[in-house]
Amino acid sequence: MSHHYVKFDNVHYRYPDGFEALRGVSFLITHGEKVALVGANGAGKSTLMLHMNGLLQASEGSVIIGDVMITRKTLPEIRRTVGLVFQNPDDQLFMPTVEEDVAFGPRNMKLTEEEVERRVSHALEAVGVGDLRHQAPYRLSGGQKRSVAIATVLSMEPDILVLDEPSSNLDPHARRLLIKQIRDFYHTVIVTSHDLDLVRQTCPRTIIMAHGTVIADGPTATLLDDQALMSRAGL
Amino acid sequence: MSSIDKALLTLNDVERISSRSTSAMSVRDVRAKLIVTVAYLVAVLSFPLDNLGGIIIFAIYPLVGCTMADISYGRVLKLSLYTLPFIAFIGIFNPLFDHRPMLHVGTVAISEGWIQFLSIIVRGLLSVQATLLLILSSGFISVCRGLKGLGLPDIFATQLFLLYRYIFVLLQEARSMQMARTARGYGRTSYGMRFWAVFVGQLLLRTADRAERLHRAMLSRGFCGMFPLSHPLRWQWSDTLFVIVWTALFVAGRLCDIPLLFTHIFNRI
Amino acid sequence: MHMADALVSPAVAAGAAVVSVAALIVAANKVKKSDSTNIVPLMGVIGAFIFAAQMINFSIPGTGSSGHIVGGVLAAALLGPWAGLITVASVLVVQCLVFADGGLMAIGCNILNMGICTTFIGYALVYRWIAGRSLTPWRIFLGAILGCIVGLEAGAVLVTAETEMSGITALSWNQFFALMTSIHFAIGAGEGIATGFLLYFVAKTRPSLLLSEAPAQSQARETRSLRPVMIVFGALAIIFGITFTWIASSHPDGLEWSIERLTGSTDIINDTAAATRSAFANVQNVTSVLPDYDSTWSGIIGCTMVVILTWAILTCMRHRRHATQTVK
Numbered sequence: 089m090s091h092h093y094v095k096f097d098n099v100h101y102r103y104p105d106g107f108e109a110l111r112g113v114s115f116l117i118t119h120g121e122k123v124a125l126v127g128a129n130g131a132g133k134s135t136l137m138l139h140m141n142g143l144l145q146a147s148e149g150s151v152i153i154g155d156v157m158i159t160r161k162t163l164p165e166i167r168r169t170v171g172l173v174f175q176n177p178d179d180q181l182f183m184p185t186v187e188e189d190v191a192f193g194p195r196n197m198k199l200t201e202e203e204v205e206r207r208v209s210h211a212l213e214a215v216g217v218g219d220l221r222h223q224a225p226y227r228l229s230g231g232q233k234r235s236v237a238i239a240t241v242l243s244m245e246p247d248i249l250v251l252d253e254p255s256s257n258l259d260p261h262a263r264r265l266l267i268k269q270i271r272d273f274y275h276t277v278i279v280t281s282h283d284l285d286l287v288r289q290t291c292p293r294t295i296i297m298a299h300g301t302v303i304a305d306g307p308t309a310t311l312l313d314d315q316a317l318m319s320r321a322g323l
Numbered sequence: 324m325s326s327i328d329k330a331l332l333t334l335n336d337v338e339r340i341s342s343r344s345t346s347a348m349s350v351r352d353v354r355a356k357l358i359v360t361v362a363y364l365v366a367v368l369s370f371p372l373d374n375l376g377g378i379i380i381f382a383i384y385p386l387v388g389c390t391m392a393d394i395s396y397g398r399v400l401k402l403s404l405y406t407l408p409f410i411a412f413i414g415i416f417n418p419l420f421d422h423r424p425m426l427h428v429g430t431v432a433i434s435e436g437w438i439q440f441l442s443i444i445v446r447g448l449l450s451v452q453a454t455l456l457l458i459l460s461s462g463f464i465s466v467c468r469g470l471k472g473l474g475l476p477d478i479f480a481t482q483l484f485l486l487y488r489y490i491f492v493l494l495q496e497a498r499s500m501q502m503a504r505t506a507r508g509y510g511r512t513s514y515g516m517r518f519w520a521v522f523v524g525q526l527l528l529r530t531a532d533r534a535e536r537l538h539r540a541m542l543s544r545g546f547c548g549m550f551p552l553s554h555p556l557r558w559q560w561s562d563t564l565f566v567i568v569w570t571a572l573f574v575a576g577r578l579c580d581i582p583l584l585f586t587h588i589f590n591r592i
Numbered sequence: 593m594h595m596a597d598a599l600v601s602p603a604v605a606a607g608a609a610v611v612s613v614a615a616l617i618v619a620a621n622k623v624k625k626s627d628s629t630n631i632v633p634l635m636g637v638i639g640a641f642i643f644a645a646q647m648i649n650f651s652i653p654g655t656g657s658s659g660h661i662v663g664g665v666l667a668a669a670l671l672g673p674w675a676g677l678i679t680v681a682s683v684l685v686v687q688c689l690v691f692a693d694g695g696l697m698a699i700g701c702n703i704l705n706m707g708i709c710t711t712f713i714g715y716a717l718v719y720r721w722i723a724g725r726s727l728t729p730w731r732i733f734l735g736a737i738l739g740c741i742v743g744l745e746a747g748a749v750l751v752t753a754e755t756e757m758s759g760i761t762a763l764s765w766n767q768f769f770a771l772m773t774s775i776h777f778a779i780g781a782g783e784g785i786a787t788g789f790l791l792y793f794v795a796k797t798r799p800s801l802l803l804s805e806a807p808a809q810s811q812a813r814e815t816r817s818l819r820p821v822m823i824v825f826g827a828l829a830i831i832f833g834i835t836f837t838w839i840a841s842s843h844p845d846g847l848e849w850s851i852e853r854l855t856g857s858t859d860i861i862n863d864t865a866a867a868t869r870s871a872f873a874n875v876q877n878v879t880s881v882l883p884d885y886d887s888t889w890s891g892i893i894g895c896t897m898v899v900i901l902t903w904a905i906l907t908c909m910r911h912r913r914h915a916t917q918t919v920k
Contacts, residue, residue, distance in 0.1 A: 143539050172543045178492050179536040184464040184484050196545030226491040244544060326647045337690050364697045365602045376891035382899040390906040406692050410598045413761055420762040436762060443760060447598030454696045458689045466689060476620040482682045485636025493640040519650035520789030530641040531801055537633040548629045582891020589890040
């Protein structure tokens with residue numbers, strides 16, 4: 089398991105319309121680290137995130153997840169390893185019930201029904217929503233939706249968890265719960281967020297992005313207290 | 324209240340009623356309920372229009388069904404009345420064209436056309452009530468599972484699930500867009516074609532973006548073209564009994580001339 | 593245009609259902625075969641979008657009234673005719689089950705009238721023929737307006753045929769036909785203009801939404817592969833039409849007809865009816881207080897009374913049960 093590092097090596101990405109969202113991003117995240125990815129809107133965070141499980145593929149440079157380079161062939165393996173939780177839970181919860189939603193990943197992995205069942209219970213318990221099992225997603229509150237969205241990814245038992253803006257639209261109570269959940273994960277966790285307070289409470293390390301490049305990478309407390317750096321990053 | 328609000332209200336009502344229930348009707352396998360509902364519709368709709376009494380007696384199924392499902396019949400009746408105008412519009416031509424006298428109330432003759440009109444109304448209401456009973460005692464998703472169990476192609480079942488899921492999301496999105504528009508609309512309530520197109524077009528662009536995000540979320544979780552749908556339905560002997568009893572009653576009600584029975588009883592009195 | 597159960601006979605409903613189900617199965621296979629996995633989420637949300645768009649009314653110029661779209665041509669323009677058909681059909685299923693808009697028995701008729709007619713006749717034959725090659729504003733508007741009118745008119749003709757074959761309305765073929773086609777001409781024109789504006793907006797802001805489905809090359813191929821299917825459909829529709837017109841005209845009562853086919857005679861019905869009649873005939877002869885009592889009348893009153901009585905008893909039972917539950 090200790091091989092599951094994330095390595096970006098001079099990654100460039102250009103959208104079909106010509107906009108260059110990433111201009112040479114490099115970093116290394118080792119197993120078990122909790123890293124925040126911050127930056128102003130349009131800095132390239134979301135584009136970067138989509139590279140982590142091959143939803144976008146670098147125009148130039150390479151992305152390596154635990155010794156495996158992302159190519160078309162390795163996609164299924166990469167997607168099992170890296171779990172992506174998207175910003176809007178409504179885009180992530182598309183099945184009729186919570187239970188089926190959490191089972192979606194494992195069933196796609198063609199696991200046995202017993203194993204699927206074990207993973208579903210396990211994932212729901214891990215985020216504390218076992219009682220919502222038979223609910224329909226549209227009947228959940230914002231915080232519950234977020235927890236279930238995380239569970240849908242946990243059920244695939246990824247080694248690396250990537251969360252995009254996890255605290256958006258959460259009430260204070262749900263947010264506290266989320267912070268606790270992030271701290272309790274034993275996986276590698278990568279969080280993109282504008283919520284700097286959440287970043288301070290969960291991630292010892294921060295990577296700051298601006299205009300498609302990494303402008304700072306270091307201990308969270310040091311970076312976030314550097315007023316000049318923060319204003320340069322537009323934060 | 325806008326039609327969007329009304330639609331959301333109806334959807335939420337159906338969800339609320341169908342999800343709380345553990346009644347005798349709700350626990351039946353949804354396939355059994357589907358079969359019984361179709362048998363009922365065939366029986367009711369195959370009556371000749373002149374046989375008003377025979378159609379009326381079929382109101383017993385929605386009545387008993389509602390009791391079994393622990394739903395107030397008054398509510399189902401009220402919901403079914405919303406469909407009345409359209410049915411009445413088609414039915415009203417019968418009394419206009421058909422003047423053959425059929426019934427007498429004192430000296431006033433009632434034409435066959437009016438009896439047919441009433442028949443159309445009653446069969447309209449009853450068929451809607453039977454469908455409402457099915458959906459309110461099962462829930463939409465469960466009915467889809469039943470249809471899938473009866474052979475609906477996977478692609479279509481998946482489509483129904485996704486559609487139903489995102490109707491809630493899109494109606495809310497459309498509602499908030501409409502609110503923002505009303506807030507600056509200075510009392511204008513309807514849209515000109517051009518403005519309508521821009522408004523609905525915006526909604527469409529957002530929808531396309533959502534499809535893109537949804538696709539990403541699916542791919543991230545190993546989606547490769549087919550939805551893994553697995554939710555076993557459980558058919559019990561009591562479901563078989565349920566189907567047999569009701570179907571037998573419908574066939575009997577359809578084939579025996581029940582109104583004639585009453586004619587004789589009344590004459591005896 | 594949603595047909596209620598009240599307006600169809602079981603035979604017509606079954607015939608239309610066979611055609612619609614066949615079309616849906618073919619469509620499902622076509623969609624399953626497509627390489628792109630993104631059609632599945634796209635169909636889902638576009639369906640929800642069509643549903644929501646139907647809730648937003650536009651004002652019809654010069655009339656002071658307002659209308660809404662049916663959305664078949666629009667769905668097909670965004671998804672192609674096959675996926676468009678599945679999408680429209682799924683919207684009709686939700687409307688039928690949740691909103692009692694169109695009946696469960698009539699669902700086959702509705703998918704045929706509002707789904708197949710708009711996506712295949714309105715879009716595939718008309719819109720794509722006019723606007724398929726180049727998306728100039730003129731072609732978009734002309735294609736949308738003609739596509740919607742032709743699609744809806746085709747549906748209106750089928751509504752007429754289905755209702756008349758069911759033997760429900762007293763309106764004659766000609767009267768009903770004139771009524772339906774004139775109403776739907778106006779509706780089609782309104783929907784066409786609105787759809788035209790919308791497609792024009794999409795073509796301007798995000799043309800990829802319209803072109804992604806059918807790039808020039810594959811479109812030509814699809815048109816070619818479409819032809820045999822259209823022929824099969826046409827043949828099916830004609831067979832369906834002839835068969836059911838014949839059934840409807842010679843056997844207005846569908847159930848009796850099917851029983852006759854199953855058992856070789858309608859004696860079952862006649863026998864049971866005769867048995868009931870004779871069983872009471874003697875009684876009537878002896879005891880008839882009102883010999884001229886209108887027989888239909890008493891039948892209706894008797895049946896209504898039974899229903900009301902049942903309702904009363906069930907309501908009492910329900911209240912009692914609720915009362916005991918709350919006591920517990």
